[in-house]
Amino acid sequence: MAKRGKKYLNALKLIDKEKAYSLADAIKKVKEVADVTKRNFDQTVEMIFRLGVDPKYADQMVRGSVVLPHGLGKELKVLVITQGEKVKEAEEAGADYVGGEELINKILNEGWTDFDVVIATPDMMPKVAKLGRILGPRGLMPNPKVGTVTTDVKKAVSEAKKGRVEFKVDKAGNLHIPIGKVSFDENKLYENALAVYDTVLKLKPSGIKGQYMKNLVVKATMDLL
Secondary structure, eight states: OOOOOHHHHHHHTTOOTTSOOOHHHHHHHHHHHHHHHOOSSOOEEEEEEEESOOTTSGGGOOEEEEEOTTOOSSOOOEEEEOOTTHHHHHHHHTOSEEESHHHHHHHHHHOOOOOSEEEEOGGGHHHHGGGHHHHGGGTOOOOGGGTOBOSOHHHHHHHHHHTEEEEEOOTTSEEEEEEEETTSOHHHHHHHHHHHHHHHHHTOOTTOOSOSEEEEEEEETTOOO
16 A cells, blocks of 8 residues: 555544535535645645436436536636627627637647637537537537527626536546635635535436435545545
8 A cells, every 4th residue: 555645644634534524514624635735736626426327328317507606716718609690799798719610620620629618509500510529528519408509699608707617427427516726715615516516406317216416525636535
């Protein structure tokens, strides 16, 4: 077994692994541990849900999005693929990149992916579909279920800029959802976490039998406690 460092051992003393912490207390512990480990960057705080679902069944897929009240602590670059009058709407809403086929071709031919969110109007989706192999693995493919395929471009851009987070259950039935940075104060992290928790709860598939939320962990990205 690898020898653990002093910071890790000191941080470990802060956690009672036999105790079930409330959401507020878990966030407090995350910040306490981060103070001890003292990483040289501002870690992301995430919630990890272990759900009682089997994603191989379509009626047990958990997928959605949530607008975090206090954002994620970084400025997101938003790309809108559209045409006609929606171009001006996207630009006025604050999108970083707006265009149609020329941007689709730039992604296809140059491998351009310098953006964090992709929004598309429905009329452009037949052409956007060819980007699936590039955007899909990065979690950037527009999808109506999470509000990124829409005619309400203004709302979609606004929510993305405020801190809308998309999520999808993995093959093991887990969700990994960021809720902010370690540098956020506890109240902001708690309010973001509560928004995520409420959203995941509301997405419980109707066909689930037994316990839906089996386990929930709140942690900073590099603090593996």
